[in-house]
Amino acid sequence: MANSASGESIIGRFVKIVSAFDDRHPAMSVAELGRRTGLPVTTTYRLVNDLLLERLLEREPGGDIHIGTRMWELASRGSKMLGLREAALPFMEDVQAVVQHSTTLGILDSDEVLYIERLGSDRTIVDITKIAGRLPVHATSSGLVLLAHSPAAYQDSFLARPLTKFTETTLTEPAALRRHLAEIRQRGFAAMPGVIVPESSGIAVPVFGPDNTVRAALSVVVPRNEENASARVPVLMAAARGISRALGWRGELKGTLRQSH
Amino acid sequence: MANSASGESIIGRFVKIVSAFDDRHPAMSVAELGRRTGLPVTTTYRLVNDLLLERLLEREPGGDIHIGTRMWELASRGSKMLGLREAALPFMEDVQAVVQHSTTLGILDSDEVLYIERLGSDRTIVDITKIAGRLPVHATSSGLVLLAHSPAAYQDSFLARPLTKFTETTLTEPAALRRHLAEIRQRGFAAMPGVIVPESSGIAVPVFGPDNTVRAALSVVVPRNEENASARVPVLMAAARGISRALGWRGELKGTLRQSH
DNA sequence: CTGTCGATTCCCGCTCAATGGTAATCCTCC
DNA sequence: GGAGGATTACCATTGAGCGGGAATCGACAG
Structure with a gap:
């Protein structure tokens, strides 16, 4: 169900990315995110950019990525x-x-x-x-x-x-x-x-x-x-x-x- | 940035779908979801199925869709x-x-x-x-x-x-x-x-x-x-x-x- | 029981967005 | 200045996503 070699959908990868964050790791660089999720480097960067555009992820001054406010808002609004x-x-x-x-x-x-x-x-x-x-x-x-x-x-x-x-x-x-x-x-x-x-x-x-x-x-x-x-x-x-x-x-x-x- | 005729990425459509839910509309049928988001019928069904698989959306007994527990969990964990x-x-x-x-x-x-x-x-x-x-x-x-x-x-x-x-x-x-x-x-x-x-x-x-x-x-x-x-x-x-x-x-x-x- | 209307699922050929390797560039820090 | 990592740029390949159309299911009315 996806273009990827591993056969995952984008949604699946999205979940993988977001799941990489927890209270022990609330923010990390894109490279580390790629390592933690096991996704190819380029793919990680592209996907992260998409997510940043939608504000589901946010980039902090240092360059690290963390889960965006929008994500919480969307999850909460209709919950x-x-x-x-x-x-x-x-x-x-x-x-x-x-x-x-x-x-x-x-x-x-x-x-x-x-x-x-x-x-x-x-x-x-x-x-x-x-x-x-x-x-x-x-x-x-x-x-x-x-x-x-x-x-x-x-x-x-x-x-x-x-x-x-x-x-x-x-x-x-x-x-x-x-x-x-x-x-x-x-x-x-x-x-x-x-x-x-x-x-x-x-x-x-x-x-x-x-x-x-x-x-x-x-x-x-x-x-x-x-x-x-x-x-x-x-x-x-x-x-x-x-x-x-x-x-x-x-x-x-x-x-x-x-x-x- | 997407396969779609309208030129949206999947992430964008995902946001569109999730945004369709709010406190006035906490649950709805897939067809209505398609109408509210303006996405083509078939596309809506396919996307919703992907999201159901990842439990970002959930189907209630009546068949209506609502935002899934997983969504809240993911949004909250690293927030x-x-x-x-x-x-x-x-x-x-x-x-x-x-x-x-x-x-x-x-x-x-x-x-x-x-x-x-x-x-x-x-x-x-x-x-x-x-x-x-x-x-x-x-x-x-x-x-x-x-x-x-x-x-x-x-x-x-x-x-x-x-x-x-x-x-x-x-x-x-x-x-x-x-x-x-x-x-x-x-x-x-x-x-x-x-x-x-x-x-x-x-x-x-x-x-x-x-x-x-x-x-x-x-x-x-x-x-x-x-x-x-x-x-x-x-x-x-x-x-x-x-x-x-x-x-x-x-x-x-x-x-x-x-x-x- | 039959007909209607809407929701949902199935089918399928087309196509371009997504993919992911390689390589160049940008940073830090030593 | 250079070693190592993070980030961006480039690009040929291809199959996942796309969406129109038709079939099926289901509820309800007459």
Whole structure:
């Protein structure tokens, strides 16, 4: 689907280029960009020029390239993400004010948890979540909550694949995970002590949309030693219900249990 | 620069397609997308398919297309915007808690003000700012603050072009505007009663970066009848200094006045 | 059930924009 | 001044993109 020898479309290369930037590498020279993406030198320069013209990329004084303002603008303008984020933010602030550690909002995307908002000073405990960052589903409280309320078919396909064991407490056995998911559905929240990082634990609750399906997971990360972690659950649940309602959710209808399996 | 009859590159068409979505039209059929962009039918379908493959666009159950999660993720991951936003958010919350009306953070982009964050319930007064929305520089308090602290050369080129008069109080005369900008620099804030919307006024103050240049404008929108509007200025200024400091600003150095003109 | 209209997919020959190698030029920094 | 990297210029080749047209699907009305 492309003129290129490697058989990629321009769109594919565009994604490659933009993907080369992350929080570790927010800006780089065109040559380095070419190296990181593996694209031929000339091609990189030509493509980058096109992107600069449209302001999807921008050149800073030093000559380095970084992602352009236009890119963010276009991505945000018509995005459903903004609605979710805006609905959630006030409630997240309340949670943040009470719980004092970092509060995150994550969604399920491409079999991973994508964090779309995060509150909390960086001086808090170890927390590897970042806005626009991804983490595995089965090793985060947010991910497990999202998975627990996903359609059965999706759960099956997810559990069918091999899962990485990050720490001792990471569940990777399908059967054990299924039991855990059922428990999460029943209790209404997920609590995971040190699943990726041993020192911290996460607590997450689901946020629902008008059609009663999960939209996101609201979660807090607290130090693991804190034993009364579950004392945080009610606050989270109340906030999550508030967000759900702001999204148009009208409460659980009798008899309309979310399909679990 | 393209295979197309109209002489557009694929990148250009990509931008056209993504630009077709906004908060009024967050999702649409491919056919409608083709109509809105003016692209040939077949071309639209082919391009949309490419974009769906990369998940830059997504197809919802009904068949309609909307901007994909991936798009937001890519735009955010390497963006400098996130840093600014994250630095500003806590201070904005404080302002918001005290002032009670909507609080916005805007930057100068392509000769317009681009709002990158906005706090405030929608039930407040008339406020046409939206996240990822644009407004003209000379008709917003944020824009005037940004312009007032921009390099002289930019100011000159900006003032050289014809400016739209939105309401009675909109300044469009270069000389008058220059005087106003000087005043803004001297007072440290801009206050604009009903420049675009007659019922509300905006107050804005500058946010500086480490190199002592303007990065953004922090502003609040309040009802116009409120005469003690300027009582809000100190709060805004304190917050703006906090944000500036979080960005690495170290206070105004003696003798290093920002180039005004 | 049939007809209409719109959205979507399939088909296909043409063609020029995109490609990517090579080489020249422009920078820094030592 | 020259070594090494980044950037731009040049250019022959070619297949990806193009877009008109027709077929198919789907919803709705009569």
